[in-house]
Amino acid sequence: MLLLTEKKIALTIKELDAGFGRIRDLSVSIGKLSAGDWAEPEGPTPYPSLATLRAWDRKLLSRYQPFYMPFCDLCCLCTYGKCDLTGTKKGACGISMPAQQARTVLLTACIGAATHTSHARELVTYAIKRAGRGSSIDPGGNAIGVEAPVIRLVCGEKPKTLADLETVLDYCESQITSLLAVTHTGQEGDPLDFESKVLHAGMIDQVGMEVADLAQISALGYPKADPDAPLAALGMGTVETTKPVILVIGHNVPPSVAIIDYLAREGLSDQVEVTGICCTAIDATRYSPRAKIIGPMSWQLRYIRSGIPDVIVVDEQCVRTDAFSEAAAVGTPFIATSDKNCLGLPDRTGDPADAIVADLATGRQKGVLILDPEKAGEVAVRVARAVMPARRKSSAAIAPETIREQAADCTQCRLCRRACPNDLAIPQGMKAAGDGDLSLLSALYETCVGCGRCEQACTKKIPVHSLIVGAAAEKIKNEKFVIRTGRGAIQDIEIRNVGGPIVLGEIPGVVAFVGCSNFANGGKEVAEMSVEFAKRRYIVCTSGCAAMSIGMYRDEEGRTPYEQFPGSFTAGGIVNVGSCVANAHIAGATIKIASIFARRNLRGNYAEIADYVHNRVGAVGVAWGAMSQKAAAIASGFWRLGIPVVVGPHGTKYRRMLLGRADHDADWYVHDQRTGEEVYAGPAPEHLFVAAETKEEAMVLVAKLCMRPNDTTRGRAMKLTHYIDLYQRHHGSIPDDIPRYIRTKADIPVTLKGEITCILSQSDWKERPIPDPTLLTHDKPASSEER
Amino acid sequence: MTSADPWQTAEVAGPKKAAVITKPAMARAVIGHARHPVLLIGHRAATIDISGKKLVDYLLDLARVHQIPVIATGHVNRALRERGYTCAVILPAVEAGQRIADPLWSGPDGKGSCDLAIIAGLPYPMEWTLLSGLKHAAPHAKTITLDNTYQPNATWSFANISLKDWQENLEAIAADTGTGGSADV
Numbered sequence A: 001m002l003l004l005t006e007k008k009i010a011l012t013i014k015e016l017d018a019g020f021g022r023i024r025d026l027s028v029s030i031g032k033l034s035a036g037d038w039a040e041p042e043g044p045t046p047y048p049s050l051a052t053l054r055a056w057d058r059k060l061l062s063r064y065q066p067f068y069m070p071f072c073d074l075c076c077l078c079t080y081g082k083c084d085l086t087g088t089k090k091g092a093c094g095i096s097m098p099a100q101q102a103r104t105v106l107l108t109a110c111i112g113a114a115t116h117t118s119h120a121r122e123l124v125t126y127a128i129k130r131a132g133r134g135s136s137i138d139p140g141g142n143a144i145g146v147e148a149p150v151i152r153l154v155c156g157e158k159p160k161t162l163a164d165l166e167t168v169l170d171y172c173e174s175q176i177t178s179l180l181a182v183t184h185t186g187q188e189g190d191p192l193d194f195e196s197k198v199l200h201a202g203m204i205d206q207v208g209m210e211v212a213d214l215a216q217i218s219a220l221g222y223p224k225a226d227p228d229a230p231l232a233a234l235g236m237g238t239v240e241t242t243k244p245v246i247l248v249i250g251h252n253v254p255p256s257v258a259i260i261d262y263l264a265r266e267g268l269s270d271q272v273e274v275t276g277i278c279c280t281a282i283d284a285t286r287y288s289p290r291a292k293i294i295g296p297m298s299w300q301l302r303y304i305r306s307g308i309p310d311v312i313v314v315d316e317q318c319v320r321t322d323a324f325s326e327a328a329a330v331g332t333p334f335i336a337t338s339d340k341n342c343l344g345l346p347d348r349t350g351d352p353a354d355a356i357v358a359d360l361a362t363g364r365q366k367g368v369l370i371l372d373p374e375k376a377g378e379v380a381v382r383v384a385r386a387v388m389p390a391r392r393k394s395s396a397a398i399a400p401e402t403i404r405e406q407a408a409d410c411t412q413c414r415l416c417r418r419a420c421p422n423d424l425a426i427p428q429g430m431k432a433a434g435d436g437d438l439s440l441l442s443a444l445y446e447t448c449v450g451c452g453r454c455e456q457a458c459t460k461k462i463p464v465h466s467l468i469v470g471a472a473a474e475k476i477k478n479e480k481f482v483i484r485t486g487r488g489a490i491q492d493i494e495i496r497n498v499g500g501p502i503v504l505g506e507i508p509g510v511v512a513f514v515g516c517s518n519f520a521n522g523g524k525e526v527a528e529m530s531v532e533f534a535k536r537r538y539i540v541c542t543s544g545c546a547a548m549s550i551g552m553y554r555d556e557e558g559r560t561p562y563e564q565f566p567g568s569f570t571a572g573g574i575v576n577v578g579s580c581v582a583n584a585h586i587a588g589a590t591i592k593i594a595s596i597f598a599r600r601n602l603r604g605n606y607a608e609i610a611d612y613v614h615n616r617v618g619a620v621g622v623a624w625g626a627m628s629q630k631a632a633a634i635a636s637g638f639w640r641l642g643i644p645v646v647v648g649p650h651g652t653k654y655r656r657m658l659l660g661r662a663d664h665d666a667d668w669y670v671h672d673q674r675t676g677e678e679v680y681a682g683p684a685p686e687h688l689f690v691a692a693e694t695k696e697e698a699m700v701l702v703a704k705l706c707m708r709p710n711d712t713t714r715g716r717a718m719k720l721t722h723y724i725d726l727y728q729r730h731h732g733s734i735p736d737d738i739p740r741y742i743r744t745k746a747d748i749p750v751t752l753k754g755e756i757t758c759i760l761s762q763s764d765w766k767e768r769p770i771p772d773p774t775l776l777t778h779d780k781p782a783s784s785e786e787r
Numbered sequence B: 001m002t003s004a005d006p007w008q009t010a011e012v013a014g015p016k017k018a019a020v021i022t023k024p025a026m027a028r029a030v031i032g033h034a035r036h037p038v039l040l041i042g043h044r045a046a047t048i049d050i051s052g053k054k055l056v057d058y059l060l061d062l063a064r065v066h067q068i069p070v071i072a073t074g075h076v077n078r079a080l081r082e083r084g085y086t087c088a089v090i091l092p093a094v095e096a097g098q099r100i101a102d103p104l105w106s107g108p109d110g111k112g113s114c115d116l117a118i119i120a121g122l123p124y125p126m127e128w129t130l131l132s133g134l135k136h137a138a139p140h141a142k143t144i145t146l147d148n149t150y151q152p153n154a155t156w157s158f159a160n161i162s163l164k165d166w167q168e169n170l171e172a173i174a175a176d177t178g179t180g181g182s183a184d185v
Helices: A054-063 A097-131 A149-155 A162-182 A191-220 A254-265 A279-287 A297-306 A323-329 A353-362 A373-391 A400-407 A415-419 A426-434 A439-444 A453-457 A464-471 A473-477 A492-503 A524-535 A544-551 A580-597 A606-616 A629-640 A649-654 A695-705 A713-731 A750-761 B024-033 B055-066 B077-082 B093-100 B124-137 B163-174
Strands: A002-005 A008-018 A021-030 A065-068 A231-234 A245-249 A273-277 A292-295 A311-314 A334-336 A367-369 A481-484 A510-513 A539-543 A574-578 A619-623 A645-647 A656-659 A669-672 A678-680 A687-691 B037-041 B070-072 B116-120 B142-145
Touching (some): A054 A606, A054 A629, A065 B124, A097 A162, A097 A191, A097 A254, A097 A580, A149 A162, A149 A606, A245 A297, A254 A279, A273 A279, A279 A292, A279 A574, A292 A297, A323 A334, A323 A367, A353 A373, A400 A464, A415 A453, A426 A464, A481 A574, A492 A580, A510 A524, A510 A544, A524 A544, A524 A695, A544 A574, A580 A619, A580 A629, A687 A695, A713 A750, B024 B116, B024 B163, B037 B093, B055 B077, B093 B124, B116 B124, B124 B142
Parallel strands (some): A334 A367, A510 A619, A539 A574, A619 A645, A645 A687, B037 B070, B037 B116
Antiparallel strands (some): A002 A008, A008 A021, A065 A656, A231 A481, A669 A678
């Protein structure tokens, strides 16, 4: 057998009689990964291409149909256009509105997957330079046997070294290029084929994310699957302004690592504050818990304008594109470090550090591009130390009297409010502030996403956002919290301990709060939801900006959620896996349940494992403030595994939902592997992608979406208890879809027996079997007996 | 200020934009002519105060007078029950939109698919996208929003009107005149 995949050649000779003798069981691999001792048989879909998993995707998409909500009536992607696609009109290329929307979703997912994969490439190259090509992948020492569940599942490979990850990335990059090509004019025309490719992009994104985090965990000595990863400081109030302060923004950690290393080498670690925003901050704390996290990406404008940072270092992704001009406005030296994010700055990479430091410290240059993390790290520290004393003599903070004077200029035209994504009552706040009452402006701080659109709209050039932040000065001083640093992967033993209770439904679910901070009503809602589900003994996972928002609130005893709940992957835990690339560990945990608990083969066996996860693992993602294309790609990866995702109200701007129809009974039959019968399993889970209008509605949806056909009666009763309790609390009544979720009377929660029995008796409910569920059996080739 | 521009200034839609409701008789006529209207109430209706009366109260008046079935979204159903209204169908807004877009849906009252969706009380951008979905995917259904902000993707919408104008319009639309709608729309 000669197998050619990509640049790899694998030659296997079972038995060969040759003139020189007999050869048996010879395997030769060129360019393949070093996984010769992997006994697991290869599944049907290693390295799947664009259409390999189309049949699985179509199964999901026939149940969870797209509901498109176009963000624009037009297509303007080619010179035929603009084309009006309203209703049933077609564009000049023949494309329909549903196809155009699906195409845009695919573009979005490609951007996200490309960004994570490109980031992964940077990290692998960096890790190899730091640790060597042959350096082992080590996400958790002896605690981790399945080191790369996503790569094993998708690629059918078992990576051992950093060099192995390069081969995996070759695959990801080729797939993303092909997926992007699909969006060219005159390619795909069917909405569901576009959607299938969206799911493919999401799956590739998960591979890219797993590569990225494996590389940085292995090379940088991050916490390795450690439930007790140390706590780090969080919030603007934690910054010691008596020291020079460096701010890092973005996602790619090498410049931050270089700063921390330089400080250590020079014996300055306790003399300079390293602070960060967005995921590069999370990863900086994984490298050194001395680093401090300021907050999610919505903190950029307020923190830069505070003048507290003495130097700003940006890398890539989610960096405000006006970060340099904002820094220049408060005289803060600025260093860009990524060739993906040069910001128009002069390239000083080849210049001596002394010269760059002198130019930045004296203000001869306000910003520079340095495409060498080590040099950027040294320059950042030296510049911060040089400029700090003079910077502390002045303050960028706005005095209350100045706020009153500037607010008094407001004409109440309301253009600020009409520009605000959250429709905040800014005019009222300005009027009160102009009259001397700053309380309304200060209250807006809690729900402001820090976009600054209010200022762009103001015809009087009032610095509206700065006034809101200035009015909240006391609140900001008290932003002193802690966050558990990202632990990375989930240990095999943790999976063994909870795999059974999750699959049988006795742990009511795994809820992952992930994504950005484009919250409609403040980050507090994420903290409240995570605490609610942890108290109910769900397993709560988190990452990225959502993990920061969770840490920014305290209970009555002054404890953050990270101090209230353990960091282990267990009922009632709040598990911060890390930055957004660490989301792969959450998907990986569901995959590892299939492998470690159920002993299913992962190797290139995507559809079977996704079918397992979809039908048995009660996991739900919540991206309450999802904003970015990366968030869209992350969600798409979860969808292909059959895991539902709930977004906040701004999430409708992703242009489409994937919604089930609970009222269509025919959609909810599964194949019972025990009996061969088709069995009605109820709408579990009911949706794959749904936007909730409020936190309350989201919590009810999450509890419902954790139900799975495989739940035992005990597990289903527990899940129903939470669903009904949350429903009653927030909707004020018993849900009317209960009969769809009761399979036998043993499913009825004991505390609600009388009430639910009465409901069942008034409906046409009949007892039905609990299946051994799958959506796949029909696609298996018939056996010889069946033929 | 009365303006038929999107309330959120960047939320322009495209060539097909909502007709502006210039007088309550227009809305009454639209509602009166519908065979299977549905009233979708978002959570903000419970907190928006219009001269001492909540938006949800105006909307329930409308539902009762015109016998329109209600879909409660977000967590507004609690406010409906506090007012003695217990027969709302509870659905997430996007799920309601998907069903309204289905010409074979039996409707919240089982009487047939919806030919008019009356919508109010959702967050502005969410209502914008929901109305866009219905504009493109529900040719059998018209939409009317009773919020006081212009929603370009609806079939009919108020312009951006003052609280006073809004109150007068809502009172007139919900008034039990016994005549139904008759204005030329």
